[in-house]
Amino acid sequence: MKLRSVWLISGIVVLVALAWRVGSTAVAKPLLDPIPPANAPDWSEPELISFENFSAYLPRVVTSPVDDTVLVVFTLQTGALPTTTDPYYMISRDKGQSWATPFAQAIYVSAGARSLEVNAAIGTDGKAHAVWIENLALVYSHEDNWGNAPTLISSGGSIGATNPILVATGSNILDVVWSEVDTSGSFDVKHARSVDGGATWNIRSNVAATALREDQAMLAIDPANPNRLHIVYESGPSLQRSVFYTQGTIQGSSVSWSAPIQLSADNSKDQRPDLALRGPQILVTYTHIDTYDGSDYQLVFGIGCAQNCTQRSSWGNTHNLSGTYLTVNETLPFFIMPTMAQLFGCHFVYYHGVNTQLSVNERLYGVNSCANWHVGGTETLTPVTSRAINPDVAAHADGWLYMAYELYRPETDKTVVQFIRGLVPEPGFALYLPVIVRN
Numbered sequence: 001m002k003l004r005s006v007w008l009i010s011g012i013v014v015l016v017a018l019a020w021r022v023g024s025t026a027v028a029k030p031l032l033d034p035i036p037p038a039n040a041p042d043w044s045e046p047e048l049i050s051f052e053n054f055s056a057y058l059p060r061v062v063t064s065p066v067d068d069t070v071l072v073v074f075t076l077q078t079g080a081l082p083t084t085t086d087p088y089y090m091i092s093r094d095k096g097q098s099w100a101t102p103f104a105q106a107i108y109v110s111a112g113a114r115s116l117e118v119n120a121a122i123g124t125d126g127k128a129h130a131v132w133i134e135n136l137a138l139v140y141s142h143e144d145n146w147g148n149a150p151t152l153i154s155s156g157g158s159i160g161a162t163n164p165i166l167v168a169t170g171s172n173i174l175d176v177v178w179s180e181v182d183t184s185g186s187f188d189v190k191h192a193r194s195v196d197g198g199a200t201w202n203i204r205s206n207v208a209a210t211a212l213r214e215d216q217a218m219l220a221i222d223p224a225n226p227n228r229l230h231i232v233y234e235s236g237p238s239l240q241r242s243v244f245y246t247q248g249t250i251q252g253s254s255v256s257w258s259a260p261i262q263l264s265a266d267n268s269k270d271q272r273p274d275l276a277l278r279g280p281q282i283l284v285t286y287t288h289i290d291t292y293d294g295s296d297y298q299l300v301f302g303i304g305c306a307q308n309c310t311q312r313s314s315w316g317n318t319h320n321l322s323g324t325y326l327t328v329n330e331t332l333p334f335f336i337m338p339t340m341a342q343l344f345g346c347h348f349v350y351y352h353g354v355n356t357q358l359s360v361n362e363r364l365y366g367v368n369s370c371a372n373w374h375v376g377g378t379e380t381l382t383p384v385t386s387r388a389i390n391p392d393v394a395a396h397a398d399g400w401l402y403m404a405y406e407l408y409r410p411e412t413d414k415t416v417v418q419f420i421r422g423l424v425p426e427p428g429f430a431l432y433l434p435v436i437v438r439n
């Protein structure tokens, strides 16, 4: 028998065997990826913007309010030990079409010190600013200083600072929120403002400092109203957290905080909030955990407010935005981490998760308000074959949406940062009004 015939016959035997196996299993027909919404962005091919041979984590993407700059920052692991990390950045001056050379650069190199959780913002002078956790302390560095030692904002309380978020307003105002264990003996959310472009951080206060753990704060400021701070955070004992909102008003060098209002249910498992402003409207998204048939599943929930948002009665009901039950494969991260950007009055929310009927990997999914969330379709951004997590999105007002995320590569056992961008179609007049905001 010729070799080719042997292959052919073996192939037929294998095919018959496979057909029999498929025919004998209970789930014979594989489910398809969900249908995307009609106004989904036209995403580009993913581009590697961290290094092939080093792992990189927690990318954050920000846009310039005055030009075409897109900045991505991330934590790069430069050695074998997980503590050998430094903050890095990649910058594009043309909306993510091309990237400045040379390749990704360090914001700061501290060989012996663990550097984590870099976050960034760009002011109306076009200058970029970064904060991160440096050896447990919260530090800051202006773009013109990158490469040199940063400035200390907080030494980090008794066990270290965590989860800093930076917002730039105008050319000189910088606000940072973060959490650390200080006055209450448990994690508290703290705020600091610089009014001199990051040189000094003299306006400081506690945003939330009860005996419970307050953490994962997100901050938004309307550039037209720079002395009004909008903050959401999670609070509660153990995993029984709820999402809270508070508003800060800055007068001179002091901040007064409105009584925090609880947006999600008592003793729920609601965490990882994000928020977006649109005039007086606020939209908050977060991870909600639902127990079904003895197992925990995750959903993206949302809640909105049109005005008088310091009153709980001004907020609508909570809504299931993502629709489908999701899980995660590993404990880092444990949550599906929704991230939100706004374009043409539509809120685009992206998150990772495992749809156990479709994949064993975390994939990136997206829904948006103008397609009535999952009702109008769900985007699937990454293939079934790879683990993609921790997306972060930002936008330019003319319709460009940008995303950076982590991709695990089994062939190198490294996690790298990928970048994609997509143009969102400009909506027509017949569009849905964004749902869930109560008027």
Ligand SMILES: [Ca+2]
Residues within 6 Å of the ligand: 084, 085, 086, 087, 109, 110, 111, 112, 113, 114, 115
């Ligand atoms: Ca370091």
Ligand SMILES: [Ca+2]
Residues within 6 Å of the ligand: 184, 185, 186, 187, 188, 208, 209, 210, 211, 212, 213, 214
């Ligand atoms: Ca606390």
